[in-house]
């Protein structure tokens with residue numbers, strides 16, 4: 001076995017990840033830990049200042065409810081999320097996050113995040129729930145508060161987490177390795193808070209050359225959360241609910257400002273507006289087809305129908321939107337000039353704050369938005385339960401937001417705890433509570449952290465860890481290094497070897513399977529039972545070959561494990577699409593053999609992998625609402 | 631090639647205790663070649679063009695060239711990040727130049743206080759309030775189900 005030191009860290013609460021949810025968790029946990037004499041440790045694969053989906057910055061806070069000023073009610077938010085997700089939502093979780101999210105936003109502002117204000121000092125909204133920010137340093141500011149709360153001695157950066165440490169059915173820590181030195185880490189804890197984000201590169205991206213990394217979702221989130229909770233035997237939910245954003249084509253720059261602030265339309269290659277010409281299609285998806293705003297996946301679907309009929313490309317009508325604004329100022333040329341300057345700066349900041357690639361692409365293509373329209377397109381599928389997807393672990397709701405009907409099914413002692421005792425989840429790691437975005441993920445991190453501390457206070461016993469099991473995990477984690485070291489000399493080209501596979505080709509193999517059989521871009525987001533079953537056969541061989549992954553160095557060892565994590569996310573996804581015998585989110589995926597939404601599938605499709613038997617169990621759970629009591 | 635390092639400008643962060651670009655890259659792409667004392671992007675096709683290595687480099691040695699498989703040549707987007715604002719220069723393929731300046735934070739770097747000045751609030755381990763609530767929420771209490 002490769003020569004690695006084993007380093008043991010004992011703590012009370014272990015926070016996995018350093019993104020929005022983990023930073024919220026850190027601030028909250030540090031407070032309660034101090035009150036109760038407990039220790040909190042945080043582990044991130046990268047540097048907290050710039051890790052996770054907000055690493056580049058953001059130009060908007062997408063969840064702000066405005067409760068204190070009576071702008072909206074909790075019920076308003078819950079209704080919006082339920083409809084956007086075609087009825088499949090845990091309202092108890094959504095409401096719990098929504099009642100705490102504003103306080104996260106107010107904290108961000110105090111910490112130094114510039115939030116746009118109007119003349120009266122009120123926040124400037126991009127849309128009903130969205131606030132405009134100067135967000136280049138969003139993550140830096142949020143991480144700063146988290147780091148100041150925890151103290152540097154409790155933070156481990158550049159440590160990559162893979163598997164849970166288990167004591168029977170209970171989680172008592174995690175293992176991983178440093179990507180900077182030959183050290184295998186064993187973190188022992190009384191509770192673990194999982195917040196390692198979602199997954200990208202499970203499906204083949206549209207750009208597969210140098211632009212492979214320019215997916216909408218950042219290439220460094222590889223399904224670590226889903227893998228961790230699955231391996232711990234936790235029940236998972238909404239694994240079929242992937243997210244496909246429609247963005248400016250190729251660089252995936254945001255479209256929110258154009259649609260919401262500048263009131264732009266999108267039209268097809270024949271100048272038709274699919275939101276109008278395809279309106280009758282919405283009847284097929286009632287009641288959700290009738291709600292305002294039209295659910296994200298249905299908007300996708302109407303555009304996809306045009307593209308599938310060869311009516312593309314789809315364009316954002318930037319030139320028209322700007323002409324409309326000019327028209328409003330037709331008697332006031334000076335006012336127009338000032339307005340245009342303001343809009344130009346806003347439009348570019350939208351890109352420069354969160355998708356700089358789009359600024360490069362527009363500059364390189366000499367795009368003048370006032371003169372010509374720009375192409376938009378549906379990206380490939382991602383797993384991001386905090387955004388407009390919903391995949392994640394099945395977690396308990398809070399006790400006070402249950403009705404007598406929901407309580408027996410949605411509550412088991414501690415809010416945001418998975419079905420595996422000792423595991424708490426937040427952000428992309430927890431499912432069925434979408435539309436939390438950056439701010440809601442932070443709020444959920446805080447909620448989950450407080451609940452985790454309450455659990456630790458109730459369950460103070462020291463974690464029991466089996467030393468033999470730890471050795472077994474160490475050997476498993478380091479195996480790709482051994483395989484490479486033992487075999488690479490055999491072939492004159494270390495990339496091509498009959499006994500092993502390197503992580504990049506392994507990833508391409510996974511992406512090809514998912515793209516073609518599970519409804520990726522190439523398959524025009526369509527799949528069926530027969531396709532999925534074939535996909536599962538190919539995935540099972542990929543899984544066997546994952547034991548033959550080879551790594552030349554620490555960086556490549558991380559790549560091996562990232563791709564194993566992606567593969568588990570893929571399997572959970574395929575099995576769940578197969579289980580749900582209907583089509584519910586046509587603009588996310590379309591099951592050609594069951595093309596309609598069905599009454600009896602107004603239910604959660606959950607899954608669970610059993611560590612003892614290596615079997616998957618598929619579970620249908622009831623959807624129950626609390627909105628009438630909110 | 632996504633981010634790349636200009637050989638002449640990179641000094642390997644000799645004067646710092648860690649290699650800045652290597653420290654910050656969220657995808658572990660930047661590495662220092664210790665023989666040449668020059669950094670490079672080891673997996674350009676896994677780069678998100680997040681610009682974090684560009685913004686942090688003390689010698690402005692890192693730049694980004696748009697992905698060759700879909701971006702025409704000739705553009706450059708260059709940031710200068712200060713302590714409270716960032717300046718961007720956008721150079722178009724046709725030579726057009728645009729400049730923007732945006733604020734990045736309203737407080738002194740490093741000084742974020744976890745409670746944001748709201749104080750610990752009314753939370754205890756049994757109620758639904760979080761640290762700093764209800765003051766940070768701006769409400770007298772945190773709402774629950776109607777009874």
Ligand SMILES: Cc1cc2nc3c(=O)[nH]c(=O)nc-3n(C[C@H](O)[C@H](O)[C@H](O)COP(=O)(O)OP(=O)(O)OC[C@H]3O[C@@H](n4cnc5c(N)ncnc54)[C@H](O)[C@@H]3O)c2cc1C
Pocket residue numbers: 016017018019020021022043044045046048051052053054058059060061062063159160161162195196197198216217218220221222224225354386387426427428429436437438439441
């Ligand atoms: C392109 C894009 C645009 C967006 N725009 C907006 C917007 O405008 N407004 C908004 O509010 N929200 C927006 N979002 C959503 C927002 O970014 C997410 O909801 C939020 O970041 C989720 O928080 P999280 O903590 O779950 O994950 P992340 O913030 O992604 O954090 C994941 C963390 O886990 C770490 N990690 C991952 N794997 C491991 C491992 N194996 N071991 C250790 N650590 C690991 C990562 O380094 C990172 O620290 C956007 C997202 C994307 C991708």
Ligand code: SF4
Pocket residue numbers: 632633654655656657658659660671676677678679680681682683684
């Ligand atoms: S641009 Fe971002 S992803 Fe690319 S090398 Fe620099 S820090 Fe890493």
Ligand code: SF4
Pocket residue numbers: 635639640641642643649650651652662668669686687688689690691692
């Ligand atoms: S941060 Fe700049 S100077 Fe330092 S190693 Fe990287 S490229 Fe070279």
